[in-house]
Amino acid sequence: MPKQSISICWFRRDLRLHDNAALYHALKGEHPVLPLFIFDRSILDLLEDKADKRVEFIHHAITTMQQQLQQTGSSMDVHYGFPAEVFQQLLQQYDVKQVFTNQDYEPYAQQRDEAIRQLLNNAGAAFHTYKDQVIFEKDEVVKDDGKPYTVFTPYSKRWKAKLNDFYLKSYPTEHYFSNFFKQSSTPVPSLEQMGFKATGTAFPSTEVKDELIKKYKEQRDIPSIKGTSRLSVHLRFGTISIRELARHTKDLNESFLNELIWRDFYHMILWNFPQVGQGKAFKKEYDFIEWRHNEKDFEAWCKGQTGYPIVDAGMRELNATGFMHNRVRMIVASFLCKHLLIDWRWGEAYFAKKLLDFDLAANNGGWQWAAGSGCDAAPYFRIFNPYLQTQKFDPQLKYIRQWVPEFEGFNYVKPIVEHEYARKRCLEVYSKALKKNLVENKKVSSP
Structure with missing residues (x-):
């Protein structure tokens, strides 16, 4: 029997049927549209926490979309695997004419999409991406x-x-829902089948509060x-x-x-500037900084045991909820880079593991801003004083009391480093790195 001719709409960072650029263009095409989502093992296999709230969030979103699609007589194909293998399977099953998806700007996504593009082109199928x-x-x-x-x-x-x-x-996608590929509902792999487990997290609402x-x-x-x-x-x-x-x-x-x-x-x-997503400082001279690489201090920062209440409150909130207030993100990031002189990449990687809203572009931008190495970054000599930040943004200590209830007691840890000492050390180390960069540049430019 001849295979069914279809288009595919591949969902990634666009988990909704409403106002979706790629879906709109797919549904307006001449072939019925098969919705597709892949729980990408290239990403999931790297996750250490099997109770990762982000996987649970995605699973919830996909389940919601599946319920909406069932009302149109369609169903999403949901796979747990590697994208290239999934598409090879779909090419065998269907006569895939076109694949529509929305642009993803991260380095891994670019490599993945180029591989899929070549795979599809070799099979005579087109690959279209859109801004969304x-x-x-x-x-x-x-x-x-x-x-x-x-x-x-x-x-x-x-x-x-x-x-x-x-x-x-x-994009008025709803006008074209009749163009979804009609098929009976297919099950969404459970979190347990993929090696993860539910946490029962109450996720933020989508409501916009005027x-x-x-x-x-x-x-x-x-x-x-x-x-x-x-x-x-x-x-x-x-x-x-x-x-x-x-x-x-x-x-x-x-x-x-x-x-x-x-x-x-x-x-x-x-x-x-894709190098920023590959561990490079935007301002190259900041790669000359001699970071301390102190694992004991880093662990204290991760656990919220630095002796600086505003820093510890932020890290404990992050560890418990997957969220940290943006002002506090700046304070804890500055503290790691400048008070402890620990490489911003360590902090960036920890946030990447813990943040529910982790986004490579924003996370990298925020960390390099705090370290002074990014575009439009805070100057290296701007060093947040955690005590003054507390006075300004948590004067009644409500936030600190919520997350560090023992901070006024004898059992609270002593400050991991003294502020003025840390500030002076940071200025010296950063200054030394920038001077070294100037010397190296002179060597390169000399005949």
């Missing part, structure tokens, strides 16, 4: 000379000047109150549309809009 997780991508917002921005403020000004209703328009957004600028830096949207995990996995969110909030609060622009900025940086 950002408003502007790659080289859509550039300087007058066509080069990418490396400083946020001028980038954000150009971003806002370019923005119009066209870029925020939703009153919170309006007060965002005044409340966003106070970790003891719910002053941030908690939508980052939904943006990370595409369970909400960035277009709809930007359209809904752009006139409510410019500070909140700026946070969405930061997302675009860091994805643009990752695309144009």
